[in-house]
Amino acid sequence: MESREHLTLPALRDSVNSSLKAFIEADNHYLTSIGPELLPVADALKGFLLDSGKRFRPLFAIVGYLGTGAELSPEVFSALSSVELVHVCALIHDDVMDVSDTRRGAPAIHKHFEALHTKNSFSGSAEQFGIASAILLGDLALVWAAKMLHESKIAPDQIISSLPIFDEMQVELMAGQYLDMHEQALASESVERSLRVARYKSGKYSIERPLHFGAALAHKNPEQLYPIYSAYGIPLGEAFQLRDDMLGVFGDSAETGKPAGDDLREGKRTVMMAMTHELATSAQRATIKELFGRADLTPADIQTLRAIIVDTGAQARAEELISELTDEAIAAIENPLISPIAQDLLHQMAMIATKRRV
């Protein structure tokens, strides 16, 4: 059995990183054996995967596994870390879908391959080459996620037991992405609808399903843990998304890796913006209508919008809702069916996911 001091979040994150590194290096070798032209693909995916990342989803999967009382092994780390590659697919494709040119302060994958095209004086459109490469790299990440799980050398019955959740998590991810895009396209201002998007994008895909996946893979009566993990994951996901909404408006670029106020420029339909709209006076609504979603916002415009969000009380209400939802999540896991170490880690994860300084 693991000694308790190895079950800290930083130690678990290190093990996730080691598993991902070992997998990607072996698979990159396979990829470049198909053709040396694939070296830029292998390098870009490896860089994207390893350069940073909070590893939230693998950590939730690991804690979901530990909650059953099962013991960790290198094989289990490898199987559970595979969810990070699903996330890599989502991020790479998201940047193409949103036409976002940077990710964590570096060029997005499509911009990286666009630059490669230009540098090599390839024929055809550099922009199109960038987009096409990013689509393929995202696809490859999704295939690699499955491959990493399948090759993890855990017992066959553990693989079989985890596949339904692994699949549903991905269907829900794609569905959530479409719903989000659809909301933006509808220019929806409904708090209720925005919360549903948050539920799929963050609650289910990032927290609940990774927890279920870990429990399913442990293959020891996972069904009794599913509702408990849902009761933790869904509210925590909403709280996490609200914190993310606040960072997108009030966070500084050093922290978010994106320009300050980026969500305001992008016109992102978040729960906090829907709250602002509900609480705003007609004069404030007119200002929002004029400025929100304009690519050429000045720092003064951003300050104007931020002030409206504060003055309407939407910021305070979002902060209050984060607290309520986090408390609800934490209360759910105080349950003897969940191992004490997992309860402790879930508590820490809830703090990290929602209490990031604004």
Next chain:
Amino acid sequence: MESREHLTLPALRDSVNSSLKAFIEADNHYLTSIGPELLPVADALKGFLLDSGKRFRPLFAIVGYLGTGAELSPEVFSALSSVELVHVCALIHDDVMDVSDTRRGAPAIHKHFEALHTKNSFSGSAEQFGIASAILLGDLALVWAAKMLHESKIAPDQIISSLPIFDEMQVELMAGQYLDMHEQALASESVERSLRVARYKSGKYSIERPLHFGAALAHKNPEQLYPIYSAYGIPLGEAFQLRDDMLGVFGDSAETGKPAGDDLREGKRTVMMAMTHELATSAQRATIKELFGRADLTPADIQTLRAIIVDTGAQARAEELISELTDEAIAAIENPLISPIAQDLLHQMAMIATKRRV
């Protein structure tokens, strides 16, 4: 045991279609239960999957399975038909990557969603909404492929046995797509390099790997069949790709679903074009350089290019190579390790894949 009269290609194709229909209808129900906004996604994927398609890859998987002497069942049909959904992902993403606006004579998925955006007067860019939708639908098809295999109710050891090939097939697909795109970007005129792309895109992904997948899923010493299926699949894939190259230049639009001479307008670097380049006089090369890859080619220009391909002897050489490669493929499967019915079906498949009228 199946009576032999049920093991005809049309009967097998009907069973593939029934399996795909049953799966997609059940999963569409699940998808729209997440949100009614997903109805256009469900409808578009169902239409794309069921409206047409030769089902080459599922048929090769089924024949690969039958070659081991194992018997078919509805569960096995369902498991093996899943490869068609991998192909749906490839086609949807391919059309975005190639900026192809039609597929089988209908709007490509990204154009379909672009039109939906316009019709509903959504906010934001209709073109970008179309592209983003197509990326998500392709991703969803890839996830559904895995889900269809996992849910097929075949024995767990059959699933476990088939997963490595299922994964490698997809890695090779993505790798082949990147190599193809890279060749186009390099404006390569090398026959050898074009053949390698054909080997990955058609030989391995469309024929060899589906055959291996079927054999692996039968889970009866598949290893002894792998090299035989490779010796059939690789040359047949090259022959199939050559026939496709010829159709892209000489085929009529009723047959290909694309405008006549489309590959000439697109400047597609095919094996036949590489042969033409090798065999051309300097005057012919100058004409190719002037016309090949121009979007505004007139019917007369297309005739000029076609005449060069014929006059250099490249067309005849491609035809000859198709015959040689097909003979090589057929010779490989005359092997007692392969069941007689599978030998018969593989012979028919080789004829269908390569002898389509030009």
